[in-house]
Amino acid sequence: MAREGGSQLRGGQLRKHILLAAKNVFLETGFERASMDAVAASAGTSKRSLYAHFESKDKLFLAVLDLVRELYLGKLRTPDVYADDPVEAVTLFCGRFQQLLTWEPQAQTCRLCISAAERLPDSAKAYYDAMFAVMYTRLAEYLAAQYEMDRRKAAALAEDLVGRTVLPRVFRVLLKVEPAIEETPGTAAVENVELEPIRLVVSAALGSRE
Incomplete structure (x- = not known):
């Protein structure tokens, strides 16, 4: 059938x-x-x-990553859609990023790309560009616009915020130190993520720029 x-x-x-x-x-x-x-x-x-x-299987795998990217970016969106207040917008955007990357199918995809990286370096780069580079760009562009920052400074700040608010839990989930999120992320709500620690980091980093 x-x-x-x-x-x-x-x-x-x-x-x-x-x-x-x-x-x-x-x-x-x-x-x-x-x-x-x-x-x-x-x-x-x-x-x-x-x-x-x-x-070929290689080209099929790269096409699968393109599909994952399309599905992922549709759920991630951009910081401005989450809140009018910049601190809250960045907090929720980082929370959403953490939610998506620690969702079980996404964590499995990341592990899969790591395991295939030596044979298919292009696939690892494609995954990084889809999952991380686009996120950094969206966050940096938002910060640059909100705080009239130089693009390089905004990019550095974006990477710093993600490094402190998102990546620690992502690494723990990838290494199976912490369980991944089982529920499929919805279209709007940021769930299964502790937002208060993220909010504290974002407030400290952006509060002085208000």
């Missing part, structure tokens, strides 16, 4: 269907053990159709 469902899709719909199936296969088995046969079976489509869209 899955094969019938997959074969009924065409063009962009089939491509996205394959990518979602491939994402699950990569997460379940790891990059090295994942096979195009397994992806085709999971997607309910033929290997011929799979190779018509993706000529």
Whole structure:
């Protein structure tokens, strides 16, 4: 039945269907053990159709990362949508970033990219650009606009804030020192994150700039 469902899709719909199936296969088995046969079976489509869209496992993996990026950025958004007050906006934005990166499927994806980094350095860079570089840019642009800061200073401040408010918990989750978030993040609320410690750091860093 899955094969019938997959074969009924065409063009962009089939491509996205394959990518979602491939994402699950990569997460379940790891990059090295994942096979195009397994992806085709999971997607309910033929290997011929799979190779018509993706000529190799490497390119399929990179396309999966593009899909993850699209889904992730749609949930992250930009600081200005979270609150009118800059301190609260940055607090919630950093909280959202932490929430997304410590969500179990995202933590698994990060571990997967780390494990594949030597074989596919481009995939590791693509993941970093999607998950971190875009976040730093959005935060830095917001800080520069709100506080009329030089872009380089805003970028340095953004990295400092994320380093103190987000990354410690992310590393603990990646190393399984702390449990990951099981619930799928909603479209707006920042949940399963301790916001008060983040707020204290952000207030101390930005309060003097008011």
